[in-house]
Amino acid sequence: xxxxxxxxxxxxFRELNERLHRLVADGIDIIDLVNVNGHRYIGTGLAKPxxxxxxxxxxxxxxxxxxxxxxxxxxSGQDAIGNTMNxxxxxxxxxAGNVLGLSMRGGKIFVRGNVGxxxxxxxxxxxxxxxxxxxxxxxxxxxxxxxxxxRMILLGLDRRAGQPVVGDYVGTGxxxxxxxxxxxVEEHQLGKEVGLVEMTEEDYAVLQEDLAEFxxxxxxxxxxxxxxxxxxxxxxxxxxxxxLYVY
Amino acid sequence: xxNFLPSDFSVLIEPxxxxxxxxxxxxxxxxxxxxxxxxxxDHSRCVACHRCVAVCPSGAITVVRNRLAFRQNANWDEEIxxxxxxxxxxxxxxxxxTGNDKxxxxxxxxxxxxxxxxxxxxxDPLREPMELRTYLGRxxxxxxxxxxxGGGFKLTTVLEPQIKLETPIIFAGMSYGAVSLNVHRxxxxxxxxxxxxxxxxxxxxxxxxxxxxxxxIVQVASGRFGINRAxxxxxxxxxxxxxxxAKPGIGxxxxxxxxxxxxxxxxxxPEGTDALSPAPHHDIYSIEDLxxxxxxxxxxxxxxxxxxxxxxxxxxxxxxSSGVVRAGADFVTIDGFRGGTGATPTIxxxxxxxxxxxALAAVDDRLRQEGIRHQASLIASGxxxxxxxxxxxxxxxxxxxxxxxxxxxALGCQMCQKCYTGRCAWGITTQxxxxxxRVDPEEGAERLYNLLRAxxxxxxxxxxxxGLNSIESLRGSRERLRAVGLTGTEMEILGVxxxxx
Numbered sequence: 001x002x003x004x005x006x007x008x009x010x011x012x013f014r015e016l017n018e019r020l021h022r023l024v025a026d027g028i029d030i031i032d033l034v035n036v037n038g039h040r041y042i043g044t045g046l047a048k049p050x051x052x053x054x055x056x057x058x059x060x061x062x063x064x065x066x067x068x069x070x071x072x073x074x075x076s077g078q079d080a081i082g083n084t085m086n087x088x089x090x091x092x093x094x095x096a097g098n099v100l101g102l103s104m105r106g107g108k109i110f111v112r113g114n115v116g117x118x119x120x121x122x123x124x125x126x127x128x129x130x131x132x133x134x135x136x137x138x139x140x141x142x143x144x145x146x147x148x149x150x151r152m153i154l155l156g157l158d159r160r161a162g163q164p165v166v167g168d169y170v171g172t173g174x175x176x177x178x179x180x181x182x183x184x185v186e187e188h189q190l191g192k193e194v195g196l197v198e199m200t201e202e203d204y205a206v207l208q209e210d211l212a213e214f215x216x217x218x219x220x221x222x223x224x225x226x227x228x229x230x231x232x233x234x235x236x237x238x239x240x241x242x243x244l245y246v247y
Numbered sequence: 248x249x250n251f252l253p254s255d256f257s258v259l260i261e262p263x264x265x266x267x268x269x270x271x272x273x274x275x276x277x278x279x280x281x282x283x284x285x286x287x288x289d290h291s292r293c294v295a296c297h298r299c300v301a302v303c304p305s306g307a308i309t310v311v312r313n314r315l316a317f318r319q320n321a322n323w324d325e326e327i328x329x330x331x332x333x334x335x336x337x338x339x340x341x342x343x344x345t346g347n348d349k350x351x352x353x354x355x356x357x358x359x360x361x362x363x364x365x366x367x368x369x370x371d372p373l374r375e376p377m378e379l380r381t382y383l384g385r386x387x388x389x390x391x392x393x394x395x396x397g398g399g400f401k402l403t404t405v406l407e408p409q410i411k412l413e414t415p416i417i418f419a420g421m422s423y424g425a426v427s428l429n430v431h432r433x434x435x436x437x438x439x440x441x442x443x444x445x446x447x448x449x450x451x452x453x454x455x456x457x458x459x460x461x462x463x464i465v466q467v468a469s470g471r472f473g474i475n476r477a478x479x480x481x482x483x484x485x486x487x488x489x490x491x492x493a494k495p496g497i498g499x500x501x502x503x504x505x506x507x508x509x510x511x512x513x514x515x516x517p518e519g520t521d522a523l524s525p526a527p528h529h530d531i532y533s534i535e536d537l538x539x540x541x542x543x544x545x546x547x548x549x550x551x552x553x554x555x556x557x558x559x560x561x562x563x564x565x566x567x568s569s570g571v572v573r574a575g576a577d578f579v580t581i582d583g584f585r586g587g588t589g590a591t592p593t594i595x596x597x598x599x600x601x602x603x604x605x606a607l608a609a610v611d612d613r614l615r616q617e618g619i620r621h622q623a624s625l626i627a628s629g630x631x632x633x634x635x636x637x638x639x640x641x642x643x644x645x646x647x648x649x650x651x652x653x654x655x656x657a658l659g660c661q662m663c664q665k666c667y668t669g670r671c672a673w674g675i676t677t678q679x680x681x682x683x684x685r686v687d688p689e690e691g692a693e694r695l696y697n698l699l700r701a702x703x704x705x706x707x708x709x710x711x712x713x714g715l716n717s718i719e720s721l722r723g724s725r726e727r728l729r730a731v732g733l734t735g736t737e738m739e740i741l742g743v744x745x746x747x748x
Contacts, residue, residue, distance in 0.1 A: 084467075176520055245339045
């Protein structure tokens, strides 16, 4: 295990990422990045299973097109985290912004706090790759929009009284994958392409496993989280837009 | 419901010539021909793709327009009446394939090219070197040199990545899914042989074509299909697809039936699921967001290759292009409203967008006015039909053109506009193995290479007539074009004088 600490202060994102590439090429596999302040694209194009510990607030597109690394953010993230990511892990102690996990195909993104709108848009699974997004707090509108595969779990922890766990239009255009939401989701919050179905034992087994991983990351109590019931959302059709045309 | 819809075509089979070999019946993928004691046509199924005509050994088949007459009406013409019948029956959006077929003005055909006479000599391209080489990519604002004591010098400016083309013609983005793998193979092989590029389109690149990466632009579209590190790293360049001339502002939709084994692997989605490309990229709602994605890709390829953006020609294309260039695009592909498609709602194809000629001239002007024309190469597409169109596009300001429809015609496409049915009898826009076998990738590559060679020879011929020995010298030189039959405003936009001036 080769470990270095690197200061991001005063560096442009291009300089910082170039240094990361060089460190990784030199065989460093754990990098502590301090004073990160809005630097974009951290982890983009890194293809080794290295670990980046970020202290501060990384900029947008954290881990975009990422293939392998594990990023831990001790702070909050911005928009488009894990954009078109192929594999690896992004773990965020704080909150995250909009379009988190856009079109990701593999790996996992765990957020302890809240997330913005259009989170998990168009995430898709392929063969043995099953992307997972787990959010500890609440989410905005269009959660899981166009979702084509994978799993998204929303826990709604630490809510203010009366605060909904998720915004409107959940799963609009969804045509694959599964969304689990802890607590109650009203019919009017759903997109017209998704439906609420009964939770099965199998579902709880899946949740148990995923959330064991999640709670271990953030020092949370798994039994406490599992005490509340979950809602399961699945697409009503794998072909939501089939009957619109005439030849 | 009684079907009001008369057939579009009639298939005529001369009984004396027909040898009853039934080849036409086997080859007709639209099932318009059956054999009883003789070949019997179902006219209503005929799309005029001419496959039967081409394969008939005795020349017994002709396809003609259905002679059934509607009363002459310049307003409610036959197509409009038929569309109402179709929509009243099914209640859906009309779907079509290929580019806009309506009689809008084609400005290429109103532009004439100059030639040298007496006062400046023309050049004979048969005997003198003629340069078509074109470099795509961001050019520097200035060049700095280091001069050493011995009188030698060295370029010290760091150049941005460039792609070398041997001819200013590349193949347009057509996805594996819209076209067959054999078509992609033919395009890749022809691009390599001709020293130019194909474009993967938005459906990923089949693994067997990764070795052609140096001749491939790969696309990143809103569906993000088939994109991983290897895809980005193998390519010569990456193009963010925002829009397509045939369908500006709308998404795409490859139906689940077409997502077969190999397509599923290439797009990296499960078999049989619809491949939905959302209308916008959901990480791009502004020029600033576009910049963010351009640089995400530049970071992913570590600034080793150009990253471009493809947009449809729309009303504000000049201002948009300026933003795209300022966002960091190394090339901008502008696709005019006559550009082709595998499937799009007819109403969009026929009524949305603007002609490439106007868009190109407006964009080139705007980028020059702002002093940023050198920061990005311009690729024009959207119905480039001949070497003359290529040359006129370059004179209007394009660095290169992209051809899609012309390339498919080279492979046998008869422009029947039924790409979206998945039944293409010529094996081009289908995934049915019995049909895709009809395009032999090697023979296809030969035809595509021949087309590029032929057009390149013609371009050299015209350059020689213009007294130029390099395509670079013609770029943006609108003085070498004259207009016939255009209004003053049209000429002003195109930046050309009328013939005689």
